[in-house]
Amino acid sequence: MTSSHIAKKQDLPPTAWAVLGLLSFPGERTGYELKKWADSSLRFFYWSPAISQIYAELRRLEELGYAASARSGPEEARAKRRYAITEAGREALARWAADTAEAGPPVLKHGLLLRIWLGHLSEPELLRGMVTAHLERTRAELAAVREAMGHAADVPEWAFPALALRWSERQHLAELELGEALLEDLAEAGRRAADRSARAGRQAAGDAPTPG
Amino acid sequence: MTSSHIAKKQDLPPTAWAVLGLLSFPGERTGYELKKWADSSLRFFYWSPAISQIYAELRRLEELGYAASARSGPEEARAKRRYAITEAGREALARWAADTAEAGPPVLKHGLLLRIWLGHLSEPELLRGMVTAHLERTRAELAAVREAMGHAADVPEWAFPALALRWSERQHLAELELGEALLEDLAEAGRRAADRSARAGRQAAGDAPTPG
């Protein structure tokens, strides 16, 4: 354990702040609980780290004095480690959250769009199938967002998480509209491609144009 | 160099496929050109890898026989390495693109939303400022998308990239609407918080409720 292993208080990775953020809401939590919460809420607008990484970040946050853990004593049958944010942690998190320069543009990794972009490699029907499957999945995600909204009751403490979920709900509705529009664009592109090849065929064969 | 270092043809990381995808369009390109193209187009719906990673992926793709490179000979003053996709590469890419199971849900990492979610740590005006800054940036991004659309002319070969960019354009328009709605929600939440504290203050002081 050399000095080079001691983490700097500045510029922690966003994941560390996200985990600390989970702890900034009232109550103490285990790493396992944090993971479940991230899966059911944070992941809609940010992302849910692997459980092993959550444990790693919790250790780092504790080392920095931003979180404190208590191993449940013998009164509880099962040994759990519950974490709570410290005053220093809350201050550091607030400073980070207020730093406008820190918040870069949103990052989107959209596997479906990558495949549409590579559409010249696939059959048109396959592309349409991928879009409809995406719409199906998005509808399921939307239901999950609404489910999460139900859990976040109308308590002042949870007002901001509720706001983030409302944003996510609208975001998923927008994603559905984008998918529908894409489906139309795909159909339109297909018609144009058919036109082109038909014209090319007629020219090659010297056919007369078909009416209508 | 043991056998364990030989990459498997199956399950390459998405980034490798994205780079191979860049090569799947007509023409040979250098790593540097790929990076520029990714920055100006791919990044809107997927993401732009670091230049060093692009070079690394190109080496891997060549090792797998999915890409072939030719060092520009003495006819060109400057030594460049131009890459082209191979038939095997095109087939593998098509197989990957057609694999529906491979395409997971889109991943979004939205720094602004993370901060809204942590709104209890910030001043309301700071939050509103972050949202308006985000709207500003999104408008600039939208302009960049449209700029890219201009470059992708109405040539059949580029029909699918053009489709992806049209999706991105709409996506950014949706992002603007989401930001506006968020701003309104923020204002509404502020009014409700003010109401609450006013009522609490009256109750504490024993004031009569104000009419209206």
Next chain:
DNA sequence: TTGCCCATGTAATTTGTTACATGATTTA
């Protein structure tokens, strides 16, 4: 009694970034 959920952690590996080094060509 089998299997699932709770719960924590380690180890190996992969993925990806930043910093650095180098040098030619173009543009102001």
Next chain:
DNA sequence: TAAATCATGTAACAAATTACATGGGCAA
């Protein structure tokens, strides 16, 4: 002629995942 851009690459590091190991409690 200075600065920006083109162009390629290495090395060090950080971030993050998967696989593995372990074991208690609970329900079908």
